[in-house]
Structure formats: structure tokens, C-alpha cells
Amino acid sequence: MFYRxxxxxxxxxxxxxxxFPIRQDRIGIVIILALAFAxxxxxxxxxxxxSFFIPVxxxxxxxxxxxxxxxxxGLLSLGTGAFMGVGAYGCxxxxxxxxxxxxLILILASGFISAAVGVVFGLPSLRIKGFYLAVATLAAQFxxxxxxxxxxxxxxxxxxxxxxxxxxxxxxxxxxxxxxxATTRYLVTLSIVVLMTxxxxxxxxxxxxxxxxxxxxxxxxxxxxxxxxxxxxxxxxAVSSYYCGVAGAMMAFLWFGSSEAETFSxxxxxxxxxxxxxxxxxxxxxxxxxxxxxxxTPIMLKAVPPLFGLSMHAATVEHLTSMILGALIIFFLxxxxxxxxxxxxxxxxxxxxxxxxx
Amino acid sequence: xxxxxxxxxxxxxQMGSAPDLLVQTLWEGLVSGVLYALIALGFVLIFKASGVxxxxxxxxxxxxxxxxxxxxxxxxxxxxxxxxAAAYLALALTVAVMFGLAFAIERLVLRPLVNQPDIILFxxxxxxxxxxxxxxxxxxxxxxxxxxxxxxxxxxxxxxxxMLGGFVSFQKIDIAAAVIASIMVxxxxxxxxxxxxxxxxxxxxxxxxxxxxxxxxxxxxxVVVWFAAGIVALVTGIMWGARSNVSFALEVVALKALPVLIxxxxxxxxxxxxxxxxxGVGEKLGEFYWGPLLGSGIESWLxxxxxLLFLLFRPQGLFGESIIERI
Numbered sequence: 073m074f075y076r077x078x079x080x081x082x083x084x085x086x087x088x089x090x091x092f093p094i095r096q097d098r099i100g101i102v103i104i105l106a107l108a109f110a111x112x113x114x115x116x117x118x119x120x121x122x123s124f125f126i127p128v129x130x131x132x133x134x135x136x137x138x139x140x141x142x143x144x145x146g147l148l149s150l151g152t153g154a155f156m157g158v159g160a161y162g163c164x165x166x167x168x169x170x171x172x173x174x175x176l177i178l179i180l181a182s183g184f185i186s187a188a189v190g191v192v193f194g195l196p197s198l199r200i201k202g203f204y205l206a207v208a209t210l211a212a213q214f215x216x217x218x219x220x221x222x223x224x225x226x227x228x229x230x231x232x233x234x235x236x237x238x239x240x241x242x243x244x245x246x247x248x249x250x251x252x253x254a255t256t257r258y259l260v261t262l263s264i265v266v267l268m269t270x271x272x273x274x275x276x277x278x279x280x281x282x283x284x285x286x287x288x289x290x291x292x293x294x295x296x297x298x299x300x301x302x303x304x305x306x307x308x309x310a311v312s313s314y315y316c317g318v319a320g321a322m323m324a325f326l327w328f329g330s331s332e333a334e335t336f337s338x339x340x341x342x343x344x345x346x347x348x349x350x351x352x353x354x355x356x357x358x359x360x361x362x363x364x365x366x367x368x369t370p371i372m373l374k375a376v377p378p379l380f381g382l383s384m385h386a387a388t389v390e391h392l393t394s395m396i397l398g399a400l401i402i403f404f405l406x407x408x409x410x411x412x413x414x415x416x417x418x419x420x421x422x423x424x425x426x427x428x429x430x
Numbered sequence: 431x432x433x434x435x436x437x438x439x440x441x442x443x444q445m446g447s448a449p450d451l452l453v454q455t456l457w458e459g460l461v462s463g464v465l466y467a468l469i470a471l472g473f474v475l476i477f478k479a480s481g482v483x484x485x486x487x488x489x490x491x492x493x494x495x496x497x498x499x500x501x502x503x504x505x506x507x508x509x510x511x512x513x514x515a516a517a518y519l520a521l522a523l524t525v526a527v528m529f530g531l532a533f534a535i536e537r538l539v540l541r542p543l544v545n546q547p548d549i550i551l552f553x554x555x556x557x558x559x560x561x562x563x564x565x566x567x568x569x570x571x572x573x574x575x576x577x578x579x580x581x582x583x584x585x586x587x588x589x590x591x592x593m594l595g596g597f598v599s600f601q602k603i604d605i606a607a608a609v610i611a612s613i614m615v616x617x618x619x620x621x622x623x624x625x626x627x628x629x630x631x632x633x634x635x636x637x638x639x640x641x642x643x644x645x646x647x648x649x650x651x652x653v654v655v656w657f658a659a660g661i662v663a664l665v666t667g668i669m670w671g672a673r674s675n676v677s678f679a680l681e682v683v684a685l686k687a688l689p690v691l692i693x694x695x696x697x698x699x700x701x702x703x704x705x706x707x708x709x710g711v712g713e714k715l716g717e718f719y720w721g722p723l724l725g726s727g728i729e730s731w732l733x734x735x736x737x738l739l740f741l742l743f744r745p746q747g748l749f750g751e752s753i754i755e756r757i
Contacts, residue, residue, distance in 0.1 A: 148549065196738060200745045203483050203552070203696070207688045208741060211734035218731050338685070342556065349553045391568040398561030402554050406542040409550045 075423040091273055108262055113255045122254040126327045127367050128360075129258075129265045130319050135347040135359035136272050137315025142345070143354035144276055145308035146288030147197055151209040152316050152344040154216035157336030158186040159317025160324035161226045164235045167325075168228055175240040175247055179264065179321045186317020187310040189216070194309030198302055201291070213338050220333035234332040237325050248325045257326045264322065268315065273356055275311070284308055285354070316344075350404055352411025361412035369397055444719060453598050455718045456711060461604040463710020464611045465673075468666040469687035470694065470702035471615070472659035477696045478635040479655040480540065482551045486558040488684020490531075490660060493562045495577065495667030495676045498524045500570030502578050517581035528660030536652045563681075577671030584672055607669040614665060615703060618658070622699075627654055635697070689737035694748055701749030709733045 075096050082088040092098045112125055138152050163182035170178065193212035197205055220226060227235055239249030246252040247260055275281055283304045286294035295301050324331035343366060351362020373393045408414055445452045469487055476484045501520035506513070539554050580586070585602035622628040633641040634651050642648060670680060690709045694701025713736075717729045740748070 196742060200741050203548070204692050204741060204745065207692045207734070208738050210685070210688060211731060211738045214731035214734055218728070338682075346553070346556065349549070353549070388568065391564045393564070394560050395564030395568065398557045398559065398564060401557030401560065402539055405546075405550055405554050405557065406539075409543070409546050 075420070075426075089277075091270075091277075105266070108266075109259070113258060118254045121258045122327070124368070124371060126254070126258055126261055128363050129261045130323045130327055131344065131347060131363035131367055132360045133265050133268060133322065134316050134319035134344045135351060135363050136269060136356060137312045137319060138344050139348045139351075139354065139356070139359050140272065140276070140284070140315065141308050141312035142348055143352075143358075144281060144288060145284040145305065145312075146291075147194075147201070147305065147308065148203065148206040149209040149312070150206050150338070150341050150345065151193060151212035151216070153336045153338060153340030154213045155186050155190055155313045155316040156320025156323060156340065156344075157216060157220055157333070158189045158313075159183055159320030160235065160331050160336065161220060162186060162317065163321035163325060164228075164237070165226070167238060167240065171238075175242065175325070176260070176264070179318060179325060182321045183314040183317040186320070187314040190309045190313025190316075191306050194306050194313075197305050197309065210338070213341055217333060217337055220336060232332075234330055235324055237329050237331075248329070250329060252329075261322055261326045264318065268318065269356060272315070276356070280307065288354075346401060350401065350411055352413030355411065355413035357416060358411050358413030361416065365412065366397075369393075369400065373397075450593065450598050451718075453593065455714050457598065457600060457604075459711035459714030460707060461601075461607060461710070462714065463690075463707040464608050465666060465670055465706075466686050466690045466710055467703045467706025468611055468614075468662060468669070469684055470690040470706055471618075471699060472662040472666070473687060473691060474694075474697065474699055474702045475618075475655055475659045475662065479631050480634075480652055481548065481638075482540070482555065483548065483696075484659070485552060485555040486562060487659065487663065488681055488687060489559045489562045490528075490663040491667045491670065491684060492676070492680045493531075493566045493667075494524060494528060494660065494664035495671040495680075496566045496570050496575070497527050498664065498668065499575045499578060499671070499676050502581065503575075513578075513581040517578050520578075521582070524664060525661065528664060529657050532653050532656035532660055535656055536649060540652055541649065574675035574677035575671075577668065577676055582668070584668075601673075603669070603672045607672075610665060610669065614662065615699070618662075618699065621658075627651075631655060686733055689733040693737045693740050695746055698749035704748060709736060712736050 077094045077096075080093075080095055082093070087093070092101055112121065116125065134152060134156055137155075138149065141147050141149050159182045162185035163178055166173075166178045166182055166185075167175065189212075193209065196208045200208060221233065224230075224233070227233055230236065237248050239246050239251055241247060242260070245256055247256055276284070283294070283299050286297070286299055287301065287304050287308075291301055294304075320336065323335070328335070347362035347366045348359060349362070350365055351360070352358030370393050373396055374389060404411075469491055472490070473484055473487045476482055476487070498520055501523050502516050505516040505520055535558065539558065540551075543551055543554055585606055588599045588601050589605075590597045590599050620628075622632060630641070630646045630651055631654070633644070633646055634648065638648065641651075667676070674680075686709070687706075690702060690705040693708060694703070694705030713729055713733050716732045721728050
């Protein structure tokens with residue numbers, strides 16, 4: 073009734089090809105952005121922002137990165153955590169070398185280091201595919217994890233072996249380091265994520281995105297119609313690693329404030345992959361939904377038992393969380409193998425025909 | 431120049447000057463290779479018959495071992511006085527649990543997901559991994575446990591053999607592991623070649639549709655295959671548990687089965703064995719002779735790099751079926 077494109081005539085190609093061609097969608101995104109930029113900092117507590125909203129944003133960006141590679145180009149990667157780590161350590165080194173440069177520029181620049189590393193480890197993708205490639209990317213994961221532990225140069229010979237994020241200011245307000253408030257960090261994170269999501273949405277709608285999808289659907293056929301496989305696949309690795317790298321840098325600088333090698337372990341890679349699959353392969357909105365689901369579920373599970381007056385041992389809760397998370401993953405795969413994004417689409421379709429059943 | 435010397439000459443000089451150490455290293459590599467191969471074997475069984483990339487195989491190993499140890503402790507607690515009796519009772523019960531697990535997986539996970547893309551099934555096994563970790567720790571506790579080596583009458587201690595101007599020490603449990611692994615592979619080979627179900631399994635591996643059309647029940651085959659993989663996991667778990675503790679820390683080591691798989695090919699049982707031995711030996715040699723150059727701990731990624739190098743030349747692994755693509 074309300075959500076319908078009837079009567080919205082487009083008179084220019086520009087209007088027809090807009091990111092949100094339907095007026096209601098535009099209104100919706102403005103409301104969501106307003107809530108995210110103004111509502112959350114005003115209403116949510118400091119704790120909620122730093123333990124839920126910032127993680128969701130960081131994970132969303134990493135999930136978008138992996139989704140570009142796995143969902144759009146069809147290359148399965150298990151090395152996401154390591155590429156995020158490259159971003160984090162790269163950003164730390166850059167911040168050490170250029171103490172005067174704006175931290176935002178450094179975070180965005182550290183993605184390029186990650187992209188370069190991603191291209192190197194993407195080289196085998198020219199020859200191998202499918203699960204073989206997934207295992208090959210594990211080589212990247214384990215090698216880079218090892219580097220994070222064994223190369224003290226990466227952490228400036230810090231004895232604890234961890235990154236300690238220096239304080240950097242933006243317009244006189246501390247953005248990173250121990251003095252930065254959660255709200256500031258949240259707003260900076262949100263701005264970067266919005267900007268990069270907008271870039272990604274234009275990327276996948278354009279020529280490059282279509283090339284990626286052609287390669288995903290059938291690489292031989294794509295090659296036959298004149299797409300250069302090498303470049304397309306490596307470009308996908310580069311862009312994906314760039315996104316993951318920026319996400320990793322934000323994780324270290326804007327979320328944790330410090331970071332050790334364990335943060336970027338294989339489990340991190342698996343978690344990002346869950347988000348992409350649960351959210352929906354080949355869908356940007358799905359990356360957000362997946363990130364919300366995967367990082368929200370453990371928090372929910374921790375919060376629910378005390379509501380019913382049940383007190384449980386911390387270890388028991390952890391084990392139950394692991395079980396329930398596993399069961400939920402299987403459940404979602406059975407109910408909706410195309411992910412939450414598909415549910416979103418079905419909901420929109422239902423809304424369009426409402427209140428009539430057809 | 432000095433570096434080249436250290437990489438290409440020094441290790442071999444060391445090998446030549448202390449052959450007993452070399453033999454010892456080779457033996458260690460062989461044994462860990464056999465254990466990797468056993469995990470890979472369970473994986474290959476499942477991949478062949480159902481096309482599922484079973485990430486949970488490593489966890490099934492830990493889960494089986496944990497169930498065995500946990501049940502043994504429970505039985506002793508409930509008043510089974512003889513350790514040996516409790517151990518064998520626990521073993522039988524664990525086999526039953528593994529069957530129940532196979533049945534449940536087929537019913538609750540595989541059957542609803544029939545005909546989904548590979549990646550979805552792969553993710554489902556991830557879900558199983560998390561579920562099994564949670565379940566195992568919830569029921570039996572998360573702290574590391576000792577394998578009930580004595581009660582199962584597994585040999586202990588070491589045999590020192592004087593050879594090549596030194597002593598080489600063979601752990602008895604390692605010898606037992608190698609022997610049991612060979613027996614298991616032989617039994618599996620006979621099972622696959624000679625029995626009715628084995629033939630049905632191979633038929634399913636060749637083509638699901640053709641197998642269905644001649645009246646083979648896919649559901650039944652899947653239960654059998656997952657059960658067989660569960661048994662392999664149990665044996666692996668016992669052997670591995672006897673070498674170190676039983677805990678979910680083994681999970682990381684279980685990931686080592688993956689390079690073994692890409693080396694040997696996802697569909698080949700001999701490939702899993704050969705791949706396991708190559709990875710195990712390569713890793714130990716690398717760690718022992720080249721490790722000090724790079725700083726220790728290269729064991730964690732060397733296996734993957736070896737496998738990656740192989741893949742660049744043979745994308746389908748050493749023994750895998752060659753990949754043919756049609757448009």
C-alpha cells in the first residue's frame with residue numbers, strides 16, 4: 073500500500089540508474105542513516121556503542137570485503153582474518169612513520185598494503201579453484217599469523233607483542249587511543265563504513281561488478297566473451313583485501329585500541345565467512361544483516377538467561393552459546409540457503425503487494 | 431652468499447653428520463603424517479560418497495576421544511570397578527554414540543540440504559563443528575584430559591635402537607599407531623572392494639543419480655559413510671590422545687589435514703595416506719633443519735606452503751581425478 077513504485081516515472085537515465093530508484097527506499101535509507109548518525113550516539117549507552125555498534129560496523133565492512141571476493145567473484149577465501157591483520161599492522165607502522173598525518177588517511181591507506189598482500193596470495197587462484205583455493209588461502213592465513221607473532225618489527229619491538237594504538241586527534245578531538253570516547257570512535261567508524269559501502273555498491277553495479285559476476289557464474293564462459301580472467305580475479309582479490317584491511321585497521325584503532333596476533337587468527341576468518349553466508353552471498357545488505365546476526369547472537373544469549381532468573385556458570389554459557397550458534401547456522405542454511413538478504417527481499421516483495429495476496 | 435649456504439648446504443651437512451638424528455626426525459614426521467592421513471581419510475570417505483567438504487572431521491576426532499574418556503570416567507564413577515572393563519564398555523558406547531551422530535547428521539543436516547550448492551553444505555559442517563565443540567565441552571568439561579592408555583592396553587614406553595652411530599628412540603604407541611592405521615586402511619580397502627555396501631558406496635561416489643536409479647538408498651549410504659568416518663575419527667582420537675592430551679586444542683592440528691587433502695586429492699584414499707606422509711615428514715624436516723633460520727614455529731604454515739607449491743603444478747592433487755570442464 074505504502075511501499076510501491078507506482079506513479080514514480082523516470083524521465084532521465086540518471087534517475088533510472090540511481091542506487092535507490094524507488095522513493096520509499098530513499099526515505100528509508102535517510103531514516104536509517106539519521107538513526108545511525110544521530111539516534112545511536114544520543115540514545116545508546118557508551119557500553120552498547122563500544123560492545124555492539126562498533127563491532128557490527130567493523131565486521132560489516134570485513135564481510136563486504138569477503139562478499140566481493142566470495143559472493144561476487146565466486147572465489148572462496150579462508151584468509152580474511154590475516155588480511156585484516158595486515159591492515160591493522162600496516163596502519164600501525166604507517167602511524168609510527170608519519171605521526172603528523174591525519175589518521176583517517178592512514179586507515180584508508182593501510183588498505184593498500186593489505187591489497188598488495190592479497191594480490192600475492194591471490195596468484196594461485198589463476199590455476200586452482202573451489203575448495204582447493206580455499207585451502208590455499210589457508211596458507212596465507214597461517215603464514216601471516218606466524219609473521220604477526222614472530223616478526224617483532226611489526227609491533228615496533230614492543231615487549232608485549234601487541235599493538236598499542238597511539239592517540240591521534242581530528243579537529244582537536246582524540247579519535248584513537250585511550251582518551252577517545254566511544255561516541256567519537258563510533259562516528260568515525262560509521263563515516264568510513266558508509267563511504268566504503270557506497271563505493272562498493274557502485275562497484276558491483278558497474279562494469280567491474282558485472283565482470284566479477286560473470287567469472288563467478290562460469291569462468292570459462294566469461295573468458296570466451298572477452299573478460300580477462302587474470303586481471304578480474306586479481307582485481308577482486310585486491311579490492312576484497314583492501315576492504316578487509318581497512319576493517320582490520322579500524323578494528324585495532326577504533327574498536328580495541330590495542331591488538332594482538334590472536335585477534336586475526338583463523339577463527340576470525342571463519343566468523344567473517346559465517347556472516348557472509350548467513351547474510352547472503354552476493355549481497356551488500358546481507359553483509360550487514362549477517363554481521364548483526366553473528367555478533368548480536370552471543371550478546372543476546374548472554375543476556376537472555378538472567379532475564380528468566382537463571383544463573384549459569386560462565387563456562388556453561390560459553391558452551392551453550394557455541395552449541396546454539398552452531399545449531400542456528402545449520403537451521404538458517406536449511407530454512408533459507410540464500411541468507412538473510414533473501415528474507416529481506418521476500419519481505420519487500422510481500423510489502424509491495426500488501427494488502428492483496430497477489 | 432652466507433644465506434644461500436645456510437639454506438642449501440648447511441642442513442644437508444647436518445643430516446650427513448648425524449644420521450641417527452635424521453632417522454629420528456624422519457620417524458617423527460612419519461608418525462605425525464600417519465595421524466594427519468587418518469583425519470584426511472575420514473574426510474575423503476565423506477567427500478567421495480556425498481560430495482560434502484566435511485570441515486567437522488577434525489572436531490569429530492576430538493569429540494570421539496572426549497566421549498571415550500568422559501564415558502570411561504563416568505562409568506568408573508558409577509561403580510564399574512575394573513578399569514579395563516570400563517574402558518571397553520566406554521569404547522562400545524562411543525561407537526554407539528558415533529553411530530547416533532552419523533544418523534542425526536544425515537537426518538537433521540544432510541537430508542534437508544540435499545541438492546544445495548557445495549558451499550552451503552560446507553557451511554553446515556561449520557555449524558556442526560561449533561555444535562560439537564559446545565556439546566562436548568558442556569557434557570564432559572572443557573579441561574584437557576588424559577587418554578586412558580593403560581586401561582585400553584595400549585603399549586607405553588619407548589624402544590631405543592642402536593643404529594648409525596647413535597640411538598634412535600621409537601615410542602611404542604607410535605608403532606602401534608602406524609600398525610593400526612595400516613590395518614584400518616586395509617580393512618577399508620577390503621570393505622570398499624568386496625562387500626555389497628562398499629560397492630554401493632563406490633557407485634554413489636561415481637554418480638548419485640545413476641546409483642539412485644539402480645535402487646541404492648542414498649540415505650542409508652550416507653549414514654554408513656558418516657559412521658565409517660566416525661569410527662576412523664575414534665581410532666585417530668585414541669592414537670592422538672595417547673600422544674598428547676585430549677582437548678579441543680587439537681582442533682588446530684586437525685586443520686593440518688587440509689593440506690594433506692589438497693596434496694593427495696580430495697577423492698583418493700591412497701592420496702590421503704601418501705599426502706599425509708609427505709606433509710608429516712616435510713614439516714618435521716623443515717622445522718628441524720631449516721626452522722632455526724627463520725625463527726621457530728614454521729611448522730604452523732610449512733605444510734600449507736608445500737601443498738600450495740604442489741597445487742601450482744597439479745591443480746587436482748597428486749592422485750585426484752583430473753578436472754574436466756564443459757561449457
